[in-house]
Amino acid sequence: MVKKRRMQGHKKNKPAASALPRTPKTKTRLKESAIPRVKKRKELVPxxxxxxxxxxxxxxxxxxxxxxxxxxxxxxxxxxxxxxxxxxxxxxxxxxxxxxxxxxxxxxxxxxxxxxxxxxxxxxxxxxxxxxxxxxxxxxxxxxxxxxxxxxxxxxxxxxxxxxxxxxxxxxxxxxxxxxxxxxxxxxxxxxxxxxxxxxxxxxxxxxxxxxxxxxxxxxxxxxxxxxxxxxxxxxxxxxxxxxxxxxxxxxxxxxxxxxxxxxxxxxLRNAADFEHFNKPPELLAPQLRENQKPVIGYHGAIAQWFDSELISFLASRHPDWEFVLIGHNYSLDQRQYDDHVHFVGELPYSELPSYLHGFDVCVIPFLLNPLTLATNPVKVYEYLAAGKPVIATRLPELEAMDGLVVIADTYLQFEEAIQMALEDQSNEKHALLRSQYASKHTWLSRYQQLMKHLTTAYFPKVSIVIAAYNNFIFTERCVESIFAHNRNPNLEVIIVDNGSSDETRNWGGSHSQLKLVRLSHNLGYAAANNLGCRLSVGDYILLLNNDTIVSEGWMEGLIEPLRNNLELGMVGPVSNSVGNDQMLEFAVSNDVHGAEPAFLNKFKQLYKGRRRMTDNLGFFCVAMKREVYEAVGGLDENFGIGMFEDDDYCLRVRNSGYQLAIIEDVFVHHSGSATLRQLPNTQYQSLFDQNKRLFESKWNMRWKPHPRPISALAEWDSFQEVSATLGKHRV
The missing domain is CATH 3.40.50 (Rossmann fold)
Structure with missing residues (x-):
């Protein structure tokens, strides 16, 4: 339980917001209309x-x-x-x-x-x-x-x-x-x-x-x-x-x-102790405890409305042979009412607490029972136990579970008797060891690790982005910078497989701790490079991303969330300005330098919010899959060489393994469009297309059909201005 300081707020006599002067001064402030009101979850700041x-x-x-x-x-x-x-x-x-x-x-x-x-x-x-x-x-x-x-x-x-x-x-x-x-x-x-x-x-x-x-x-x-x-x-x-x-x-x-x-x-997530801080005996006890010959009954923490002062008075009046040392801010007790063997030390620096705690013979938690204390998990109990000290407490629900380590007392007489028994047992090193061993398992580090494990599972899953790059360094750099500009996942890794580039890509080191570079001596092709990246990845989710893409805010979370929430989904992809199937929007405002224009993106997300569409094929300019899918289906077919048709092939394999594919319509990723393959002469490009098409048809004993064209909610408008003016009237 954390005690809050009593602070007396003072108010200047100031006008209400509606009475603020409207006349301009040499200084100006934002208009009141620009001050955001609390309306919905996570509203943007100005x-x-x-x-x-x-x-x-x-x-x-x-x-x-x-x-x-x-x-x-x-x-x-x-x-x-x-x-x-x-x-x-x-x-x-x-x-x-x-x-x-x-x-x-x-x-x-x-x-x-x-x-x-x-x-x-x-x-x-x-x-x-x-x-x-x-x-x-x-x-x-x-x-x-x-x-x-x-x-x-x-x-x-x-x-x-x-x-x-x-x-x-x-x-x-x-x-x-x-x-x-x-x-x-x-x-x-x-x-x-x-x-x-x-x-x-x-x-x-x-x-x-x-x-x-x-x-x-x-x-x-x-x-x-x-x-x-x-x-x-x-x-x-x-x-x-x-x-x-x-x-x-x-x-x-x-x-x-x-x-x-x-x-x-x-x-x-219960409280805990800094085990090393409280377990290690100090070189010297606190000065007032060094020469003390009496048993010391100790407490540290706030002395406030929940502290049973009458219990301390009862014990002190019956035991002048005991010293009572109470550490912490005193908010509720009149110290003058207590005899000389009750010592109010006041608040101490955290670093000094062990020098007192190791001088205590018995530690106490003398709390009244009320809604506040019945809900508390006292930090001090873990600190007492870390020092191996016997603990006597009133019946707090959180302490009842520590039976054998904390003695619970229901009456003043029981409390007194429990202290007497603890004093008689204080030389029992086995019991002291059991207490400290318990505390060693309840540390702040272990609590932090528990929290981070939950956050990782619930909010920050392990994600691996694999990017195969061949030259076009400026595209790769823009792509990577957009990823990290919009990333808040501490469990992300980005693996770039340099497919034997001859430009700046070869010497680029990157500046992000979550970035890994793999360099190949020659071009193994799109499928082989991605397979290598996938084998090196550790993520529970794998995203294959072309280096000529620019991602936008929330793109990764938007793709991963459907995979996490739908057991039948195996692979998903976004919509884009340039892709050879119905993932393409017929109207998009984006460019190869900055990606999506912010105003367009905002309106786009409003229009498509929450929309999903099942499909048979996904373009591999950007595709996300569960690791279990990759492990079940295997890597991309490297027989397709430099590229083309390996995505159609993989989609078929995923579907044949019992998984569904979906287009996540409220996630937009800008795509320059075959920036790597466009480096090939037209005749070579067409030859590669025809060759891989025949390979696909032969492998699957079927005729390849061109993908369906876009079905866009934006297709009816001719300009961005028209889209912006109309979107406010449409909700999907």
Whole structure:
């Protein structure tokens, strides 16, 4: 359970949004109509604004703020600020500040950072900008960004009113606007395109659902209704957050049950311990424990509304021969009421906790039973056990499962008796070893690995893209750059098989950690090159992609999702501007340099959203298949040599193996069209076509028929302007 600090929010007397002055000033802000409202899941933020970026000089001390300046652009990031090995950055919208008490939010952030992700951890309160016409540059100057360790930054966002994540709500349109500009500033400065947002408090949901290219996790670690410092307005936001988050992780069975009533996308992920930190005995105990001769009954954590102060008073009054050491912020007890052998140490740095914990003889969890504690999975129990200490606790459901390791007491007398028995047993090294062994299996690293395994399975499947390239380096470079520009899957690999190129392709090294290059001494042909790439791949899904394609946002997810959700589907392909079958659109706005025009793509996706069409053939300019299909059917037939008809052949083989093929009509991939084969003279091209056609017909003892032509919902219009004007009236 994470204790939230009591923060008294203060409000300046500011006008309501509708009362904002309309007269222009020397500074201008975006019109109120440009401020996005919360309507649907994952609504886009306003278009990016040019950013005076932040720079962190190489000689800057570790904890010095990162500042904005106008000379340093995102593409010139210092090495220590550059993106990690994955195309995804983590935004943590927390329940506690980074330096408050080191618990679940910070522990997971550390694991993400150690695994190569960049992590941006926000403050629970904002910096108010007392200006109704603040510009983007004003926001940039006021954001506080501080590196706390490699690949982790704390960030204080800007708002119009001073906001606190417990007591405030994000309602004022200028608050929303300034917060979004703050996030856009961070995204631009650090060249962030794809996000994994972890939300700890419902307060943040008003903001987080507006971010584009964003996978949202709600870390449900507490029963927020049990706290006395969370506003009713924020509590009301939890239900939609539970329903709309991509994934809910619950820290206890009770929270899991609650979340499961709202969503099926839920994972039980209990708390844990930094085992090495708490298991290793310190060189020296804390000074006040070194000379102590009495048994020490210890506790660390917040002393707040859930802490049973009367239980401690009862025990202390009956046992002046025991020392009670209570570590943590004291929110609820009057220390003056306790005798000298009850010590309130206050909050301690995380690094000092082992020096106290290893001086405790018995550790206690003296919690009252209420909705808050009944739903909690105490972090401290794993830390106590890591040190091998006996633990006595009140009857919390999450601790009952630890029978034999944690002693449960239902009455004050039982609690007292359990402590006495633990003191008598404290020299039992076998019991201490059993406790620490249990804790060693419940570490933050193991929890992180459990989370990442689930994310990999549910959201980031292993995908291998295989590209056979022969010369045409400019096409290959554009294709690869488009893939990584639109990739947020940390489990993607791109394998380029250089088919004996003689141009720059041969010397190209690439700049992406997820890119693998395989160089061949001579051209083995399209089928052989792709087969080699497939054999080297590790993905659960394989995409064969021509090097003369340019992909667009969401293309890979759009192709993989139908394969994951339909057991009968074996292979799928997108629509395109250039392909020799009914995958081709009769109207498309795209080019060989930039691919699809954004406005066209947006309208296209609206028109074709969710449409699928079964087919007998797919063009292999871009095709996705399950690995099980590749393993069942085998590789492409290399008898077709340089190329042509191997795709028709493979489609037949897939269908004969019992799988279906489908065209995913809301995924568009730009295709230049046979860029490699166009290098051949016309006579050689025609000869190759005729030769492979005869091979196909002979192999299958059938006459090859030309593929059907396009059936396009856009065919009735003659121009993009006409398409744009009409699409608003059509829904499919």
């Amino acid at each position: 278009e990016a604004i040019s950013l005076p970026s932040m720079s962190l000089p190489t000689d800057t001390p570790r904890l010095e703020s990162v500042h904005f300046d106008t000379n340093n652009r995102a593409m010139d990031l210092p090495h220590h600020e550059k993106a990690g090995k994955y195309p995804l950055d983590v935004f943590r919208f927390p329940i506690i500040d980074w330096h408050y008490r080191f618990q679940r939010p910070q522990q997971f952030c550390l694991k993400f950072a150690n695994d190569g992700y960049r992590v941006f951890y926000f403050h629970v309160d904002t910096k108010a900008i007392d200006d109704t016409y603040a510009t983007f540059e004003d926001i940039c100057r006021n954001i506080e960004v501080i590196p706390v360790q490699e690949r982790i930054w704390t960030v204080r966002l800007c708002s119009y009113n001073p906001l606190n994540a417990y007591r405030s709500t994000i309602q004022h349109e200028l608050d929303i606007h300034y917060l979004l500009m703050s996030l856009e500033a961070i995204k631009q400065r650090f060249a962030i395109t794809n996000l994994l947002s972890i939300v700890d408090l419902p307060f943040w949901s008003t903001l987080v659902f507006r971010l584009a290219n964003n996978t949202i996790i709600y870390d449900c670690m507490d029963e927020h209704h049990g706290f006395n410092n969370v506003s009713a307005d924020n509590l009301a936001l939890e239900e939609p957050l539970l329903k709309q988050a991509d994934l809910v992780i619950a820290s206890s069975e009770q929270l899991l049950s609650k979340a499961s009533e709202m969503t099926s996308n839920v994972l039980l």
